[in-house]
Structures are given as C-alpha cells and as structure tokens.
Amino acid sequence: MNYYLDGLSRGMATEAPGTGATADYTVGADPGLVSFVTRFAQETVLIGYPKAHLWVEAEGADDMDLFLLVQKLDAYGTPLQAFTVPNHNARVHDITGHGASILRYKGADGRLRVSMRHLDEKLSTEGVPAHSFDRVEKLSPGEIVDVEIGLLPVGLTFRPGEQLRLVISSRSLLGAMMPGNRAYTTPHGGRHIVHTGGDRASYLQLPVKPA
Helix, strand or coil: CEEEECCCCCEEECCCCCCCEEEEEECCCCCCEEEEEEECCCCEEEEECCEEEEEEEEECCCCCEEEEEEEEECCCCCECCEECCCCCCHHHHHHHCCCCCCCEECCEEEEEEHHHCCECCCCCCCCCCCECCCCCCCCCCCCEEEEEEECCCEEEEECCCCEEEEEEECCCCCCCCCCCCCCCCCCCCCEEEEEECCCCCCEEECCECCC
C-alpha cells in the first residue's frame, strides 16, 4: 500500500496530494532532515520490505547521499525501540544512543547515493528495487529525479492511534552499526529538496498484511 508524502502538512496518506509541494533540509545543518508521519485508525500489520519512491533535487551539489528510516511511534509521538541484547546496565544505553545499531532496533533503514539510482530491470521487483551500480549519473542544476530506495524488512503491528514516521536525511539516524565504529559522513553538501504531490507524488510503499 502506498502512503503519499505531503510537503505542506508533513503527513502521509493513501491518496496523493493534488497540489505539488516541497520539503527540504540543509546538509550538515541542524536538524538536517525532514520527516513525514501517518497515524493508523485501525490495527495494521506490516510484514515484508518497505520501499520509498521519491522525487528529489539537490541545490548547490551534483549528488546526494540519502538515508531513510521508518520508525514506529506511540500515540503521543514517542519512538518505540527494542534492545536486541539483554539490557543489563547504563553502558548499553550509552553506546546505543547514537550508534551500535546492531544492539538496539530503532526502525528499518535504507540508503542510496542518487547518482547510482539506475535500476537493474531484471532483478528489481515491485516490492524490492535492485540497483545496477554500473553507471554514475550526476545531477544537473535544477534537475529533479525519481529514485527508488529499498529498506530492511519489518514485522510490526500498529494498534489504533499509533503512528509511523519516515525520516529522510543526508546522514544515518542510526549511527554506526558496531560499537566503536565511526559513522559515515557525506562528502556532498548543499540543500536536499523532496518534491511531493501533483506530478511528483513521492510515496512510501508499506507491506500491509491484508486484514
């Protein structure tokens, strides 16, 4: 099921906005991200691979590193996370606050360098995009391109009132995977613009299990 992004309300809905809008952030600035939220009115189960189809533009750069994160939020907007190891003491909290993501599940993530967006038509499916990585397609000033970004699989149940948040950034919101590793820093600056609605209806495809 597709949940369409709305750059004006920063929400997501199953119907695309009729009017085009944008949401943007500056690379390296605070907060350096944009996010979109949807609230579930009834119990919803997600099993499988999410995928984002985004229309994006880089201002002041010829490439973009995009990091995506899908989070589960409670009814009040608090992110819900789970430790994947026994949580015995404060040290586990310290090293997993921003990093050591293999030890704490914070959500499903995905990433793509936009110049490597070309899809392998033989390997790609409707639910899981596969990139060929056999060419580099830099962005021209003012060029708007569509990209498909696969995310790690999820198995989540949302009760009525709980929410889902899609975060788009130039840096990983999880930090480094292993304790002590250094998080990746993008070499590309500028401003990232996400187009929504109208002829450029960006969306998040969710693997909703039929009722």
